[in-house]
Amino acid sequence: MRDKIGLKCVDCGDINYTTTKNKKLHTGKFEVKKYCKRERKHTSHKETKLKS
């Protein structure tokens, strides 16, 4: 079972990306560097739950 999640910019709070994750492979929260359109730079993005 894969959950749909969003990747949220920790600086401005925008959800810039959506992805899915496998619960069995990924436990806990992860953080990735992604480009933020609002800030026009790479920032840390953390996973957040999406309302489906």
Ligand SMILES: [Zn+2]
């Ligand atoms: Zn941002």
